Amino acid sequence: MTDLAVEVSALSKMYDSLLAVDGLTFSVKCGEVLGLVGPNGAGKTTTLRALAGIHPPTSGRIAICGHDLLEHPVEAKRQLAFMPDEPRLFDYLTVEEHLQFVARIYQVAGFRAAAAPLLEEFDLADKRRSLPSELSRGMKQKLMIACGFLHSPRVLIFDEPLTGLDPLGIRRMKESIRRRAHDGASVILSSHLLHLVEELCDTVLVIQNGRAAAYGTIDDLKWRIAQGRGEVSLEEAFLQITATESKSR
Amino acid sequence: MTGAFALVAFQTFWNRLVARVRKLRQPRYLAGGIAAALYFWFVIFRNAHRHGFSSSGGHVLPLQIELMSLVVLTIMILAWALPADTGGLDFTEAEVAFLFPAPLSRRQLLLYKVIRSQPSTLMTALVMSVFALHGNFAGLWFAFSTLGIYFMLVSLGRARLRLAGINVIWRIAGVILMLAALSYAATLSFPSMPADFLSLNGAQPSSALHAGWVGALLLVPRLFVTAVFPPDVRSFALSAAALFALAAVFFLGAIRLNVSFEEASVAVSRRKAARRNRLIGRRSGTHVMFQRIGPPFRLAESGPAETAIVWKNVIALLRISLAWVVILTVVLVVAVIAGIAWPVPQTRVSFAFLLAALAGVFPLIGPNIFTNDLRLDLSRIEVLKSYPIAGDRLVAAEIAAPLAVISLFEIAFLGAASMLVNLVGAPVRMQLLANPQFIVVALLFAVPVCALQLLIRNAVPVVFPGWATRPREDPRGFLMVGQRLVIMAGNLFVLFGALLPAAVVFAPSLWLAMHFFSGSPGLMAVATLPAIALIVVEVWMGTQMLGSQFERLDISADLDTIAV
Numbered sequence: 001m002t003d004l005a006v007e008v009s010a011l012s013k014m015y016d017s018l019l020a021v022d023g024l025t026f027s028v029k030c031g032e033v034l035g036l037v038g039p040n041g042a043g044k045t046t047t048l049r050a051l052a053g054i055h056p057p058t059s060g061r062i063a064i065c066g067h068d069l070l071e072h073p074v075e076a077k078r079q080l081a082f083m084p085d086e087p088r089l090f091d092y093l094t095v096e097e098h099l100q101f102v103a104r105i106y107q108v109a110g111f112r113a114a115a116a117p118l119l120e121e122f123d124l125a126d127k128r129r130s131l132p133s134e135l136s137r138g139m140k141q142k143l144m145i146a147c148g149f150l151h152s153p154r155v156l157i158f159d160e161p162l163t164g165l166d167p168l169g170i171r172r173m174k175e176s177i178r179r180r181a182h183d184g185a186s187v188i189l190s191s192h193l194l195h196l197v198e199e200l201c202d203t204v205l206v207i208q209n210g211r212a213a214a215y216g217t218i219d220d221l222k223w224r225i226a227q228g229r230g231e232v233s234l235e236e237a238f239l240q241i242t243a244t245e246s247k248s249r
Numbered sequence: 250m251t252g253a254f255a256l257v258a259f260q261t262f263w264n265r266l267v268a269r270v271r272k273l274r275q276p277r278y279l280a281g282g283i284a285a286a287l288y289f290w291f292v293i294f295r296n297a298h299r300h301g302f303s304s305s306g307g308h309v310l311p312l313q314i315e316l317m318s319l320v321v322l323t324i325m326i327l328a329w330a331l332p333a334d335t336g337g338l339d340f341t342e343a344e345v346a347f348l349f350p351a352p353l354s355r356r357q358l359l360l361y362k363v364i365r366s367q368p369s370t371l372m373t374a375l376v377m378s379v380f381a382l383h384g385n386f387a388g389l390w391f392a393f394s395t396l397g398i399y400f401m402l403v404s405l406g407r408a409r410l411r412l413a414g415i416n417v418i419w420r421i422a423g424v425i426l427m428l429a430a431l432s433y434a435a436t437l438s439f440p441s442m443p444a445d446f447l448s449l450n451g452a453q454p455s456s457a458l459h460a461g462w463v464g465a466l467l468l469v470p471r472l473f474v475t476a477v478f479p480p481d482v483r484s485f486a487l488s489a490a491a492l493f494a495l496a497a498v499f500f501l502g503a504i505r506l507n508v509s510f511e512e513a514s515v516a517v518s519r520r521k522a523a524r525r526n527r528l529i530g531r532r533s534g535t536h537v538m539f540q541r542i543g544p545p546f547r548l549a550e551s552g553p554a555e556t557a558i559v560w561k562n563v564i565a566l567l568r569i570s571l572a573w574v575v576i577l578t579v580v581l582v583v584a585v586i587a588g589i590a591w592p593v594p595q596t597r598v599s600f601a602f603l604l605a606a607l608a609g610v611f612p613l614i615g616p617n618i619f620t621n622d623l624r625l626d627l628s629r630i631e632v633l634k635s636y637p638i639a640g641d642r643l644v645a646a647e648i649a650a651p652l653a654v655i656s657l658f659e660i661a662f663l664g665a666a667s668m669l670v671n672l673v674g675a676p677v678r679m680q681l682l683a684n685p686q687f688i689v690v691a692l693l694f695a696v697p698v699c700a701l702q703l704l705i706r707n708a709v710p711v712v713f714p715g716w717a718t719r720p721r722e723d724p725r726g727f728l729m730v731g732q733r734l735v736i737m738a739g740n741l742f743v744l745f746g747a748l749l750p751a752a753v754v755f756a757p758s759l760w761l762a763m764h765f766f767s768g769s770p771g772l773m774a775v776a777t778l779p780a781i782a783l784i785v786v787e788v789w790m791g792t793q794m795l796g797s798q799f800e801r802l803d804i805s806a807d808l809d810t811i812a813v
Contacts, residue, residue, distance in 0.1 A: 015803065054634040055803045073800070077637035088629040092537050092565045097544065104548055104557035105636050111550050131540055 003030050004063075005079075005155050005186035006051065011060035013046050013210075020046040022210040023060070028186040028203075030154070033177065035201035036190040039242055043210040044190040045085070048159050051188065052082035065154050078106065081148035085160035087140035089132040095119075096128040098147055106151035118146040121172065137164040145173070149180070156180060158189040162196060174200060198234040206241050214241045250357055254364040262368030277732060284738075285731030314474050319435070321470035323428065325396075328403040330424040332417050336408030337513030338362060338401060345518045349511055356504045358511075363398055363500065370394050388476035391489050395496040396473065402499045405508040412508075434462045469495065542567045554638050555646035562650035565621040573618050577658055580607070581665060588669040598676060601669035605682055608662035608691075612699045615655035616706040623647040623707045623799075630802070641796025648703050648792075655703065656696045663691050686773045693777045697784035698748070704791045705743050709736055711798050747787050755780035 006028040013021040021043045028034045036044045050057045053069050053076065062069040067076035093101060099118070103111030119125040122142035132140055141164045148156065161177070162170050177200055181187050191197055197204060197218075204221055206214040214221055218234055225237040232240075272278040340348070340362070348358060374389035410420060472491045479485030545567060548560045566574075581604070588600035623644060626633055633643065670682040681687050758776035762769070 049631065052631075052635045054631045056801055074637045074639055077635060080635070082631070082635040084631055088632045090561060090565070090626070090629065092568045093561060097561075097564065100548055101557050101561050103550065104552070104560075105554045105638065107551065107554065109550055131537060133537070 004028070005030050005032075005065055006034075006188065007061070007063040008051070009061045011047065011050060011062065012058045013043075013050055013055070014058040020210050021050065021057070021207075024205075024207070024210075024212055026205050026212070026215055028155075028188060030186055031181050031184050032203060033181050033187040033189070033201045035197035035204045036188060036207065037192070037194065037197055037204060037238060038207035038213070042207040044207055045159055046210075047207065048082070048157050048188065048190055052080060052157050053077050054082070078151075079153060080155040080157060081151070081153040082157045083145050083148045083159065083161060085163055087132075087137075087144040087164075089140055089143060091132055094129050094131055095124050095135075095143055098143060099150055102147045102150050108151050111150070114150055114152075115146075118149055121176065122146045123169075138166055138169055141165060142169060145176075149176070152185075154185055156185055156187045156189075158187070158191075160191055161189055162191070162193060194233075194235045194238055204234070206238060208242050213244075250353075251360065251364065254357075254361045255367075258361075258365040259368055261365075262372075277735075280735050281729070281731030283731065284734040288730065288734055314471065314478060315467065317474045317478075318467045318470040319431075321473050322431070322467060325399065325470065326424055326427050326431070328400055329407065330417075330421045331403075331407065333404065334407040334411040334417060334420075335513035335516070336405050336508040336510040337517035338404060338510050339521070340514050340518050342518050342522050345515050349515070355507070355510075359401065359500065359503055362401065363394075366397050367394065370397060385477055385479055385485060388479060388485060388489065391492045391496075392473040392476050395492045395499065398496045398499040398503070402503040402506070405503050405506045405510060408508045408510070408513070409506045431463070431466065434466070437463075537568050539568050539571050542571065554636070555642050558638075558643065558646035559649045562621045562625070562647065565625060566619060566650055566654060569625075570619055570621060574654065581658075581661055585665050585669065588665075589672060594673060597669070597673040598679070601666055601673060601682070602679065604662050604666035604669065605679065608659060608666055611655065611659050611662055612695075612702050615658065615699065616651065616703045619651040619654055620706075622651050622703065624710060627710055634800075634802075639796065640798075640800040641793045644704075644707065644796045644799060645792050648700065648707060652696070652700050652703055655699045659695045659699055660692060663688065663695060685770045689770045689774050690777050693774060693781055694784075697781055697788060700788045701747055701784060701791075702740075702744060704788055704795065705740055705747075708791070708795050708798075709740070711795055711802060714802070747791075748784070750787075751780040751783045754783050 004027045008027065009025045011021055011024040012019065024047060026034070036047060038044050046055075049055050051062060051064075051069075053073050056070065062076075064076040065079040067079065069076045089098060090101075096115070099115040100111060102108075103114070108114055116125075119128060122145065124139065124143060124146060127135060127139065132143070135143065145161070156177070158177075161173060165173055174196070177187055177189070187200075189197075189200070201218060203217050204214070205212060206221075214224070214237075216224075221237050221241070222232050222234065225240050226232045273282055338359075344361075344365075348361060353361075370393045371390055374386055374393055378386040378389050407420065472488050472495065475484055476488035476492055479488060542564075544560065545563045546560065548557060584600045584604050588597050588604070591597045591600065626647070636643070638646075667682050667688040670679055755777065758779055759773075762772050762776035
């Protein structure tokens with residue numbers, strides 16, 4: 001059995017006449033953290049949404065833990081969790097009811113035992129009877145992430161995971177991602193915070209105008225940009241890659 | 250600075266107008282625009298044209314001028330009784346962000362507000378002069394502009410009064426006193442009027458209102474009305490000049506009040522933006538009213554995932570729409586009790602008729618009241634689509650909760666109407682309701698028809714998301730009205746089309762049951778089954794198609810503005 005949790009080949013997505021994603025091919029191994037970076041409008045969110053089965057690709061293939069997302073969407077989706085940048089919660093369900101609802105959707109046996117540590121981890125234990133309208137933006141984000149973690153997915157997809165979190169929340173979130181990757185989950189996250197990507201990710205996919213401008217480990221990318229001229233930061237590498245790509249167009 | 254303000258105001262208005270006209274290139278907006286235009290023409294403007302004032306100011310009777318002046322005066326006085334007393338003025342969020350930190354004086358901000366309102370005031374005056382009042386366009390513009398400045402003065406005046414310790418109670422008392430005095434003075438002005446004075450040419454009562462205290466009080470409001478309906482050019486010129494002077498006085502008065510309106514205006518702007526966001530982001534019927542109501546049943550940890558969707562929607566129904574459940578139940582219970590116990594037989598029949606009418610329209614209006622289904626969740630569609638549930642099963646689960654409640658009410662209304670008709674002895678036109686065959690057939694059709702209608706309502710945003718979204722910049726506007734009319738017409742058309750095959754199947758079965766089996770209710774039920782089965786198959790196929798469409802649906806920001 002392959003240790004690839006996510007396999008993407010020739011993924012393209014078109015909106016009317018706009019080619020948002022153009023032939024992306026990459027894979028993520030079990031326990032690997034992949035960072036998706038790129039300028040605004042590069043196609044990061046479109047890619048993540050396609051990976052989460054939210055919108056069908058125009059062409060290409062996506063497999064989650066060996067399940068083709070188009071052929072067997074239910075089996076594939078069971079293995080993943082998608083955390084959007086904007087927490088989309090049900091206004092009429094309390095924190096606890098959200099977890100209960102998600103547990104049933106993903107068939108989590110013993111949901112109370114699974115939910116309790118998550119509520120503690122995300123400082124939601126004393127908010128269990130609160131509605132989303134009673135939570136701050138950061139707390140909503142934490143609830144969204146707790147719901148995503150509840151069924152111990154093998155693939156975690158984050159779109160700007162640290163938006164709205166306080167410093168302690170950011171630290172815990174980073175630890176949480178690291179721990180889950182260590183436990184074997186594959187993580188794909190998009191972020192404009194390059195220091196976060198540098199800190200958390202094993203590999204990076206730089207997207208520009210829907211195409212892969214660079215793909216590899218962080219050290220590879222830095223080395224490629226530095227070309228023996230000493231150390232460069234990921235930020236510097238990113239800026240050079242995207243600038244070169246813009247010129248070549 | 251005035252030039253810059255005018256440029257911003259008119260350029261904004263022009264850009265907005267151009268954007269709306271450009272929208273008409275899209276079929277949905279064009280169709281919506283035509284539908285709205287026809288609707289407004291037939292419902293409002295045509296009647297206004299028929300019953301409104303003549304286009305010539307000379308045809309407005311002097312008495313009409315005086316009565317309108319009285320109305321204007323009353324409105325001007327009532328403005329002082331409004332509860333808002335923070336002095337908050339209506340600025341947009343962008344205006345707050347750009348103008349409030351800018352080096353502008355309070356006077357300049359007020360001037361901006363006056364100038365900014367001019368394009369929309371001009372437009373209102375144009376529409377009113379062409380379609381409704383048929384008054385003088387320039388006069389309408391002057392009148393509305395001056396009134397706008399007056400209301401700004403009053404808003405700041407209320408804040409100044411609060412600072413002086415005069416609260417809303419005192420203001421209301423003052424307004425009541427003033428209106429009472431005005432009524433008294435007006436009554437005194439008509440000591441010897443005949444009872445049918447309105448049928449006179451108006452000269453006598455009009456002259457009565459010109460004299461004394463009332464005459465003096467009506468001097469200012471009469472300027473507004475005379476500017477709109479001038480008997481001649483000279484009167485118009487005089488009224489317009491006087492209104493201009495009056496506007497200047499009101500404006501200077503607003504400046505002299507020197508009320509710190511900025512903070513309150515920020516709050517007004519925020520409230521307005523929040524209201525607008527609520528409107529474009531959500532449909533009506535999404536506000537959580539009863540936060541503390543618990544789940545209706547315990548959700549077991551294992552079992553079909555679809556049950557979780559039903560559970561969630563029943564919670565939504567209880568926390569959002571419980572008031573409707575209570576209202577409809579009260580209507581039902583009161584109508585039944587009154588239908589049984591009311592002493593007058595004709596009134597008892599009326600209650601039966603009310604319930605029958607409710608049963609008739611409820612499959613159509615019920616899905617608009619109970620929207621706790623896919624429509625409620627469309628703003629969270631990316632989360633829904635990431636769940637491991639097939640589209641058709643998700644759609645079926647989403648519809649289940651509202652279907653249960655709508656069907657229950659439908660069956661209750663039908664059953665209660667039939668029971669009352671039987672009890673009170675209905676007139677001939679309602680005899681059908683007392684017929685057991687009819688009631689059996691109607692009850693059998695109730696649930697499938699409700700399911701069909703719910704499916705159609707849920708299909709609109711999924712199949713035609715463009716048609717079901719509110720324009721962000723104009724969520725309540727003209728095009729939105731038209732769009733909704735088109736959707737409503739489309740809904741009825743699809744419903745009719747879906748019921749037609751069932752009717753075709755039902756007609757021969759009905760004939761057979763009536764002619765060969767003497768219309769036995771039991772056999773009527775059997776005869777109804779093929780048609781019911783056909784509708785059920787249609788619902789099933791519709792669910793499959795909708796589920797498949799849901800899976801293919803591309804998410805765009807538009808889905809945040811679902812309006813159906």
